[in-house]
Every structure is written in structure tokens, then in C-alpha cells.
Amino acid sequence: MKKSLGAKALLCPCPVVVVGTYDKEGKPNIMTAAWCGVVNSKPPNISVSLRKATYSYDSIIEKQAFTVSIPSDNYVGETDHVGVFSGKDTDKFAANKLTAVKSDLVDAPYVSEFPMVLECRLIKYDDLGLHTIFIGEVVDVKVDESCLNDNGKPDLKKLNPFTYIPAEGSYYGLGELLGRAFQAGKK
Amino acid sequence: MKKSLGAKALLCPCPVVVVGTYDKEGKPNIMTAAWCGVVNSKPPNISVSLRKATYSYDSIIEKQAFTVSIPSDNYVGETDHVGVFSGKDTDKFAANKLTAVKSDLVDAPYVSEFPMVLECRLIKYDDLGLHTIFIGEVVDVKVDESCLNDNGKPDLKKLNPFTYIPAEGSYYGLGELLGRAFQAGKK
Numbered sequence: 001m002k003k004s005l006g007a008k009a010l011l012c013p014c015p016v017v018v019v020g021t022y023d024k025e026g027k028p029n030i031m032t033a034a035w036c037g038v039v040n041s042k043p044p045n046i047s048v049s050l051r052k053a054t055y056s057y058d059s060i061i062e063k064q065a066f067t068v069s070i071p072s073d074n075y076v077g078e079t080d081h082v083g084v085f086s087g088k089d090t091d092k093f094a095a096n097k098l099t100a101v102k103s104d105l106v107d108a109p110y111v112s113e114f115p116m117v118l119e120c121r122l123i124k125y126d127d128l129g130l131h132t133i134f135i136g137e138v139v140d141v142k143v144d145e146s147c148l149n150d151n152g153k154p155d156l157k158k159l160n161p162f163t164y165i166p167a168e169g170s171y172y173g174l175g176e177l178l179g180r181a182f183q184a185g186k187k
Numbered sequence: 188m189k190k191s192l193g194a195k196a197l198l199c200p201c202p203v204v205v206v207g208t209y210d211k212e213g214k215p216n217i218m219t220a221a222w223c224g225v226v227n228s229k230p231p232n233i234s235v236s237l238r239k240a241t242y243s244y245d246s247i248i249e250k251q252a253f254t255v256s257i258p259s260d261n262y263v264g265e266t267d268h269v270g271v272f273s274g275k276d277t278d279k280f281a282a283n284k285l286t287a288v289k290s291d292l293v294d295a296p297y298v299s300e301f302p303m304v305l306e307c308r309l310i311k312y313d314d315l316g317l318h319t320i321f322i323g324e325v326v327d328v329k330v331d332e333s334c335l336n337d338n339g340k341p342d343l344k345k346l347n348p349f350t351y352i353p354a355e356g357s358y359y360g361l362g363e364l365l366g367r368a369f370q371a372g373k374k
Contacts, residue, residue: 002304002329003339009231010328010341011305012257012348013202013361014224037201037224038353039236040315044196047234047320049226070199076365081372117189118198126313128322130229135315141197142189152190154197154354161199162365163350166225167341171371174200175362178263178349184358185268 009035013163016171018082019048020067020100020109020117021059028100028109030092031056032083034164035131036068044138046118049131055087060134064122065106068136069114072160073173080171105139115144115159196222200350203358205269206235207254207287207296207304208246215287215296217279218243219270221351222318223255231325233305236318242274247321251309252293255323256301259347260360267358292326302331302346 014034021029035049046068050057060066071079078096085092093100099112103119110117120136147158162173178184201221208216222236233255237244247253258266265283272279280287286299290306297304307323334345349360365371 001332003332003335005328005330005341007231007325008328009225009228009233009325010303011202011204011223011225011233011255012303012341012343012346013200013350015198015200017198035225035227036198037226037234038196038198038222039224039234039320040222040318041196042317043315044194045315045318046196046198047224047226068198073365077371079372080366080368080370084369084372116197116199128227128230128232131227131232133226133234133322135320138194138196141192141195143192145188145190148190152192154192154199156199156352156355156357156359159199163200163361164368165343168343169368170343171365171368172343173362173365174350175360178260178358178360179267181267181351181356181358182271183267184264185266185271 010167012165012167014166016071016079016162016164018069018071018079018111019056020069020111021056022063022108023059024062028093029055029059029087030082030111032079039135045135046120046138047133047135049133051131060122063107065108066120066136067103067108067110068118068120069111070116070161071114073162075114076162076171115147116154117142197354199352199354201353203258203266203349203351205256205258205266205298206243207256207298208243209250209295210246211249215280216242216246216274217269217298219266226322232322233307233325234320234322236320238318247309250294252295253307253323254290254295254297255305255307256298257303257348258301260349263349263358302334303341304329
């Protein structure tokens with residue numbers, strides 16, 4: 001028997017990413033977002049949704065660019081901190097001892113210490129209410145060489161990304177391999 | 188040192204959901220989607236992105252509605268199957284011994300056996316290329332009573348959702364609790 005919980009955005013699990021931008025003065029900033037996802041394969045598009053009140057909001061529009069750095073699970077504290085404080089009055093790179101690297105492809109910085117980054121060119125945005133959805137075209141993905149397997153592909157057990165569960169307000173790591181897509185269903 | 192992997196939609200981890208629709212004749216259908224995410228909190232909006240070639244595509248537009256059922260990790264095989272075959276020529280509920288339940292709020296079915304469902308009214312869609320993003324307003328979330336904790340909130344360790352890693356083409360379960368949001372960063 002199912003119980004009604006009301007109209008809430010309780011999708012789970014959600015990714016946890018850190019959105020990187022430069023402000024008008026070229027100061028690098030980051031903010032954490034769990035309202036994000038892949039929205040198209042060709043061209044490769046991802047979305048991140050931010051509140052208008054965030055410091056990152058104007059920066060994305062001004063620079064027409066953002067990055068999405070994916071933290072590994074040893075950076076849960078830093079990632080949460082980056083989601084709590086504002087770039088208006090905090091240098092969140094310095095406060096968390098993180099290093100801003102300028103993307104060579106888009107006008108936005110990413111987090112050196114996080115193992116994976118998607119560099120995005122803004123293609124459109126749409127005000128949905130409290131949040132605005134920003135859709136970016138992924139122009140490149142960069143991964144730490146130490147997180148690639150022998151075939152040159154990212155290895156989940158080296159990346160160690162984590163996830164956010166809105167219903168609990170909690171972060172969880174990833175567990176066991178359960179199956180391969182387009183194979184598990186053939187059994 | 189980071190290595191470039193090219194322009195790909197390698198966000199991770201992605202949610203794994205099953206989108207439920209009725210076709211023109213009222214036949215229930217489901218398809219698996221990992222291109223989905225929360226896009227707004229107020230009103231609560233989620234997105235799912237589907238290819239035009241899917242049988243679900245026309246159904247969502249026709250009925251202006253869809254559901255998003257969240258499978259638990261004991262349904263990996265069924266979920267993968269639902270993502271491989273088409274509702275054009277397969278009754279995927281019957282093939283996977285799953286039960287279609289008509290939503291009492293929107294004109295779409297959900298999967299009885301999956302522990303959580305978000306019932307959505309279509310509010311807009313946008314053709315991005317290979318995929319079209321559908322944005323739905325969540326009108327209710329329903330959860331199996333057996334998956335709620337003593338406070339009436341969903342308990343992740345009872346829901347047991349799983350995740351998709353595009354870089355590997357693999358499904359992974361969730362692991363350990365790593366921290367609480369808006370608390371972990373205060374340490």
C-alpha cells in the first residue's frame with residue numbers, strides 16, 4: 001500500500017556536482033547543486049538548476065559558460081560547505097583549500113582536486129519558478145588519469161562520486177556493481 | 188593531471204527511473220530513463236529526456252502526463268529490460284510481471300511493485316536534438332508504507348534505489364551514509 005507524501009521533488013538518487021563560474025571581475029566561484037542531470041545525448045547536454053538569488057546565477061549568463069566538477073566521496077564536507085555559503089561574501093575555493101583551474105575551452109573555472117569535470121557552453125536557460133534551469137552543451141570531459149582504467153575509461157571505484165537523497169537530506173556513497181546496462185535485462 | 192575524454196554526457200551518478208504512460212488506446216507502457224533530474228523546487232518540477240523514436244514520446248504529449256516510478260535494486264533486470272524493448276510491440280508490464288496502477292491524479296500509470304512514484308503533469312517540453320526534455324510538475328509522491336520510517340519519511344535503506352554510470356554503462360547500488368546536507372560542511 002502506497003502512502004501520499006504530497007507534491008515534492010523527491011527524485012532519488014540525485015547527482016552531487018559543483019558548478020564553477022567566473023564573476024564579472026573574473027573571480028572564480030563554486031556552488032553545489034543536486035538539481036542537475038543529463039538532458040540530451042546528441043549534442044551532449046546537461047542541466048543544472050539554480051535559484052536566482054545565488055551568486056553563480058548572473059555569472060553563468062554573463063560568461064555564457066559553466067563547469068560541473070564531480071567531487072569524490074572524500075570531499076563531502078567541502079562540497080556541503082560550498083552549497084551553504086555564498087560567493088558574494090566568501091572565497092569558497094580558499095575556504096575549502098580547493099584550487100581553481102581555468103578551463104581552456106569555456107570561460108569558467110573547475111576544481112583541480114575533484115576527479116572529473118564537464119566543461120559547458122550555455123545554450124539556453126528557462127525560469128521555472130524558484131529555480132532556473134540552465135542547459136549546457138558539454139564541450140569536453142576531463143578526468144584525472146589516476147581514475148582511468150587500462151582502457152582509458154573512467155573507473156567508478158576510482159572516481160567515487162556520491163549522491164544526494166532529497167527525501168532524507170543526506171549524502172550516500174555508491175555501493176556494489178549490480179549489472180551492465182542493455183545486458184542485465186536479457187537474462 | 189586530467190585527461191580529455193571528448194564531448195560526452197558523462198555526468199555521474201544518474202538516477203534510474205521508469206517512466207509510465209498511457210498510449211492513445213489507453214494501453215499502459217513503461218520505459219527506463221537515466222536522463223532525468225530535479226529542475227525546480229517550487230513548484231516541484233522534474234525532467235525526463237526521451238528520444239522521439241520512443242513509444243512513450245507521443246503518449247506523454249497526448250495525455251499531458253507521465254509518472255516516474257523509482258525501482259529498488261532487486262528489480263535491476265526488469266528495469267534494464269524495460270529500457271531495451273519498445274512498447275510498440277511489447278507489453279512490458281506483462282513481460283516483466285509488473286502491475287500497472289492508474290494514477291488518481293494524472294492520466295498515466297505507475298508500477299505497483301516499485302516503492303516510490305512521482306506523478307507528473309506535463310508543463311513543457313523542448314526538442315534539444317536526439318532527446319527532448321519533458322518537464323513535469325510533481326502533483327504527488329507516493330511511497331510504499333513499508334519504506335517509511337517512524338516519522339513517516341522515506342528511508343533510503345528500505346527504498347534501495349540504484350544509479351546509472353554512463354561512463355561505464357553500469358548500474359550501481361547505494362552504499363554508506365556519508366553525511367547530512369547543510370551539516371557536513373559546518374565541521
